[in-house]
Amino acid sequence: MSDQILMKGNEALGEAAIIAGCRFYFGYPITPQNEVPAYMARRLPDVGGTFLQAESEIAAINMVYGASAAGARVMTSSSSPGISLKQEGLSYIAGAELPCVVVNIMRGGPGLGNIAGSQGDYFQSTRGGGNGDYRQLVLTPATVQEMADLTVLAFDLADKYRVTVLILGDGYLGQISEALTLPKPTGKVFDKPWALTGAKGRKPNKVASLRLVPESSLEELNLVLDEKYKSISANECRSESYLTDDADYLLVAYGTSSRICREAVNELREEGIKVGLFRLITAWPFPAEALRKAADKTKKILTVEMSLGQMIEDVQLSVKDSDKVDFYGRSGGMLPETDEIKRRIKAYGN
Amino acid sequence: METKKFKYVYDKPEALVDKVTHYCPGCGHGIVHKLLAEVMDEFGVREKAIIVAPVGCSVLIYDYMNFDGCEASHGRAPAVATGLKRVHPDNIVVAYQGDGDLLAIGTGEAIHAANRGENFTTIFINNAIYGMTGGQMAPTTMENQITATTPTGRDPMDVGYPIRGCELLNSLEAPVFIERCSIHDFKNTLKTKKAIKKGIKNQIEGRGYSFIEVLSTCPTNWGMKPQEAADWVKDTMVPYYPLGNFRDN
Ligand SMILES: Cc1ncc(C[n+]2csc(CCOP(=O)(O)OP(=O)(O)O)c2C)c(N)n1
Numbered sequence A: 001m002s003d004q005i006l007m008k009g010n011e012a013l014g015e016a017a018i019i020a021g022c023r024f025y026f027g028y029p030i031t032p033q034n035e036v037p038a039y040m041a042r043r044l045p046d047v048g049g050t051f052l053q054a055e056s057e058i059a060a061i062n063m064v065y066g067a068s069a070a071g072a073r074v075m076t077s078s079s080s081p082g083i084s085l086k087q088e089g090l091s092y093i094a095g096a097e098l099p100c101v102v103v104n105i106m107r108g109g110p111g112l113g114n115i116a117g118s119q120g121d122y123f124q125s126t127r128g129g130g131n132g133d134y135r136q137l138v139l140t141p142a143t144v145q146e147m148a149d150l151t152v153l154a155f156d157l158a159d160k161y162r163v164t165v166l167i168l169g170d171g172y173l174g175q176i177s178e179a180l181t182l183p184k185p186t187g188k189v190f191d192k193p194w195a196l197t198g199a200k201g202r203k204p205n206k207v208a209s210l211r212l213v214p215e216s217s218l219e220e221l222n223l224v225l226d227e228k229y230k231s232i233s234a235n236e237c238r239s240e241s242y243l244t245d246d247a248d249y250l251l252v253a254y255g256t257s258s259r260i261c262r263e264a265v266n267e268l269r270e271e272g273i274k275v276g277l278f279r280l281i282t283a284w285p286f287p288a289e290a291l292r293k294a295a296d297k298t299k300k301i302l303t304v305e306m307s308l309g310q311m312i313e314d315v316q317l318s319v320k321d322s323d324k325v326d327f328y329g330r331s332g333g334m335l336p337e338t339d340e341i342k343r344r345i346k347a348y349g350n
Numbered sequence B: 001m002e003t004k005k006f007k008y009v010y011d012k013p014e015a016l017v018d019k020v021t022h023y024c025p026g027c028g029h030g031i032v033h034k035l036l037a038e039v040m041d042e043f044g045v046r047e048k049a050i051i052v053a054p055v056g057c058s059v060l061i062y063d064y065m066n067f068d069g070c071e072a073s074h075g076r077a078p079a080v081a082t083g084l085k086r087v088h089p090d091n092i093v094v095a096y097q098g099d100g101d102l103l104a105i106g107t108g109e110a111i112h113a114a115n116r117g118e119n120f121t122t123i124f125i126n127n128a129i130y131g132m133t134g135g136q137m138a139p140t141t142m143e144n145q146i147t148a149t150t151p152t153g154r155d156p157m158d159v160g161y162p163i164r165g166c167e168l169l170n171s172l173e174a175p176v177f178i179e180r181c182s183i184h185d186f187k188n189t190l191k192t193k194k195a196i197k198k199g200i201k202n203q204i205e206g207r208g209y210s211f212i213e214v215l216s217t218c219p220t221n222w223g224m225k226p227q228e229a230a231d232w233v234k235d236t237m238v239p240y241y242p243l244g245n246f247r248d249n
């Protein structure tokens, strides 16, 4: 295939953002996502865009807030400790109903942890790390191709719903080089009559989350947000079911751990063991219905994460019989092992 | 008498919304709002203007300005203004901030936006107190000043000396205009307007970052009558925070 090129995950994501029309990027260096700002610093000036290295992740997310309020397609990226600093901004962005794309190339935690890939920020991503009643859409790529494809999708979803779309990758995915075909622009155009452009020939626009008077109007805002979140839940669940139709056993994973699971599925299938993989593509909204369907006839479900158990709570909430949900995870930058997954599936017996 | 002989010599600026503000009697915020609105009208840039509100008593400034407005989280107005201005270089962006907002929680954002020479205008309201939360110590609270969190007066040996914003920013290369003004009397209020006008003019001409500090009153949390508060600015604040221009490039 002649249109295939080799790219690092972080760079594919950067190029895809540009393809999607992102012309503003604000960020602060942190490993293992440094290729994203470096790529944007190199590429954005070529396309008339603006790259700005902020003085902190807090400043970066607030620059994103300002640029989004101005009506631009804008992105920031960081890794776990930096994403923690952005949580206040993300809460304000949700309250002000601003669209933006935020990338978290997760590393080991808590605290400074280490710089290896991890999936320890699932709770923070899906439960809302900032204050208040809000949600953000969370996309979980598993390949370099998906890093690019989901980034293009992320900008459309952000504009469509006026929400933050979080691309939740990890250090392994950010650093790995793979062949991909660069996505095409979707060509979708979103009107932004709410954007701050100067009140010429119209009433002044206000971008704010504050709702003081009358006292009930904050609940009104929350109800508007809730409607939106319900619509996202109904329309934007994404997942992949791999060899699940006849499966006795089901693996559930996302991102890098799902790649390891896929390998385990292939090897176990060769041994005649009927095992399948359910892979999240959206972590919020969680594809509960699709999982329930895939899990329905299985005897046992093994949730595999690069954490000590976060997504498993959503898996347990989704399937009919939560007793059959088991867990295998590695943390602190360690990867789950194919052999261990195989050993556990085999140990379930018949 | 012929009515046509009368003409308006003083009117409400178009850039100011005609409504009652929530500010206390004698509060400086309302005065500075009006000056800003007048300046916008005088330059005819109301339809290009965007106000970035702080978190503090003036959090609702976008409800009083008859132009586009944006909330920022506490202390982050300079970062929000940076985002807005980078997208719309031809709009007129003003970050309006209190002393807690700009010199405590948001010191980093304030210094770095100034240091980048962002082409927006900052109006910094120094009232030596956290007005909105009920009168706690601000970074600019005076030595020995009694506040809710310095009940025996600010002790510099314990919590440091009041910070001088203009002097701090004056160590940076990029800013083109830095001036400290006051609204404690009519003469100084006019000077404040002149400084704001210069700050907006610089922005219109794309010259870079302007910083206008305004010594302001908070009679409510100072426990004073409006005139006493104005006198306290003159007698207590001005000697420590010298008025005047620090830079005009
Ligand atoms: C993150 C955060 N911390 C604390 C507060 C509470 N708070 C609101 S206004 C304020 C102080 C404002 O003081 P100043 O900036 O001096 O403005 P003033 O009210 O005096 O005009 C504080 C601490 C907040 N809203 N957000």
Ligand code: SF4
Pocket (backbone or CB within 6 Å): B022, B023, B024, B026, B027, B028, B029, B057, B127, B131, B132, B217, B218, B219, B220, B221
């Ligand atoms: S509390 Fe102080 S700063 Fe706030 S409105 Fe009243 S006088 Fe003004």
Ligand SMILES: [Mg+2]
Pocket (backbone or CB within 6 Å): B056, B098, B099, B100, B125, B126, B127, B128, B129, B130, B131, B138
């Ligand atoms: Mg104050």
